[in-house]
Amino acid sequence: MDYNRKNPYMAKVVDSYIISEGSGKETNHYVFSIKGSGIRYKSGDAMGLFPKNNEELVNSTIRKLRAKRRDKVSTGDVEETTLEKALLHRFVIHRAGKKFLTMVYEKMAKGKPKRELEAILKDPEALEKYLFVRDYIDVMNEYKVKISPQEFIDTLSPIVPRLYSISSSPKAHLGEIHLTVAIVKYNNLDRDRYGLATGDLARGIAVNETEVPIYIQPTRDFVIPDNGSKDIIMVGPGTGIAPFRAFMEERVSTGATGKNWLFFGEVHEESTFFYKEEWFDYMNEGHLTKLTTAFSRDQKEKIYVQNRITSNGKEIWDWLQNGAYFFICGDKQYMAKDVHKALIQIAEDHGKMKKEDAEHYINQTLMKEEHRYLRDVY
Numbered sequence: 001m002d003y004n005r006k007n008p009y010m011a012k013v014v015d016s017y018i019i020s021e022g023s024g025k026e027t028n029h030y031v032f033s034i035k036g037s038g039i040r041y042k043s044g045d046a047m048g049l050f051p052k053n054n055e056e057l058v059n060s061t062i063r064k065l066r067a068k069r070r071d072k073v074s075t076g077d078v079e080e081t082t083l084e085k086a087l088l089h090r091f092v093i094h095r096a097g098k099k100f101l102t103m104v105y106e107k108m109a110k111g112k113p114k115r116e117l118e119a120i121l122k123d124p125e126a127l128e129k130y131l132f133v134r135d136y137i138d139v140m141n142e143y144k145v146k147i148s149p150q151e152f153i154d155t156l157s158p159i160v161p162r163l164y165s166i167s168s169s170p171k172a173h174l175g176e177i178h179l180t181v182a183i184v185k186y187n188n189l190d191r192d193r194y195g196l197a198t199g200d201l202a203r204g205i206a207v208n209e210t211e212v213p214i215y216i217q218p219t220r221d222f223v224i225p226d227n228g229s230k231d232i233i234m235v236g237p238g239t240g241i242a243p244f245r246a247f248m249e250e251r252v253s254t255g256a257t258g259k260n261w262l263f264f265g266e267v268h269e270e271s272t273f274f275y276k277e278e279w280f281d282y283m284n285e286g287h288l289t290k291l292t293t294a295f296s297r298d299q300k301e302k303i304y305v306q307n308r309i310t311s312n313g314k315e316i317w318d319w320l321q322n323g324a325y326f327f328i329c330g331d332k333q334y335m336a337k338d339v340h341k342a343l344i345q346i347a348e349d350h351g352k353m354k355k356e357d358a359e360h361y362i363n364q365t366l367m368k369e370e371h372r373y374l375r376d377v378y
Helices: 055-064 083-089 098-107 112-122 124-132 136-142 149-154 196-203 238-254 276-284 305-311 313-321 335-350 355-369
Strands: 009-018 027-033 046-049 162-165 176-182 185-188 191-194 211-217 232-235 260-266 290-295 325-330 373-377
Touching: 027 196, 055 083, 055 136, 083 149, 098 112, 098 124, 098 136, 112 124, 162 176, 162 238, 176 196, 176 238, 185 196, 191 196, 232 238, 232 313, 238 260, 238 276, 238 325, 260 276, 260 305, 276 290, 290 305, 305 313, 305 335, 313 335, 325 335, 335 355, 335 373, 355 373
Parallel strands: 232 260, 232 325, 260 290, 325 373
Antiparallel strands: 009 027, 009 211, 027 176, 046 162, 046 211, 185 191
16 A cells, blocks of 8 residues: 555554653654555655644643534534544644634724734734744633634644654664654743644653554655765754664665764753764774764853864865765754855865855755755754
8 A cells, every 4th residue: 555645654653762861852762663564765754744632732722612522513624523533633733823813803802902912913023922832722811702613623724744854774674764853842821832743752652552644755865875985974963863873774784885974963962962872883883984073062162063064174175075975954044054154164265266166166066966965954
């Protein structure tokens, strides 16, 4: 059978453990069994996961609506279901939306609270800030209006799958998919909050019992070179390390002879050096040529992977001139931009290029023409 986004496979979680022991930020490793499914994937692919809402949050939301779990609602794509099932599996409820807030405003009586809410709705920045830290229970606590179950459902956004970079090679873990997941957890308005998918994984998993709907999202470009003699440079701070764990497993399994250089960064070496023993084993066995780390809070001056890229500029340039591939995985907003700027600066400083020539080399030659600069950023 062909499994995909429209027809996901129910994969059993066969292992789950924390890899950030002692850290205030929980990061976990999960193993999903796909034995007998016929599912195939390659290093660099992502796994799509369909999360469900937390049952406690669902029940609290229903109580806040003064509704019943078995109240019938229409979700648009099916004729009728219960309110509980709709909220558990079909709609996002861990964060409030503009459509709901607009409906609340329209139902409110005239007065100061309505004028305040109107000001929020008219200010995009204020609206984004307001919704970012509130779910529907919070909004209903602030504004007392009567909302029917169907009215509520009609304002909600559907749950969409979350994509995670796969942190295993099928050549090293036959019949398994591994994920490296940072759990989103915080407290606001005196309530503990979780991300939708990460909260489901952190709180709703029973090893060897829980099954999760998944599918493979193939990558076209973020793949290690077919020629195993080619060198690769991997930049993966935080959970951006995931595909590079898969890359190293793949390179070792296939007997690739090219050099491998990993840049990894996190907060503290003691608590957030993900897969530390594996990397040291690869170093000792001669598979990982260089390991360069940046733990931002282990010294007075904050150090990030982009700083390490700059300080190793001459050697990186030499690797690139010898045909190395350069991979980045992780944060798009800050880290990837800073690494990109660092690469251009390296081309200027060590390639003796003018700024416009350096930009052309990185943006056009390396990335688009030779396809040796590859990014999986989000």
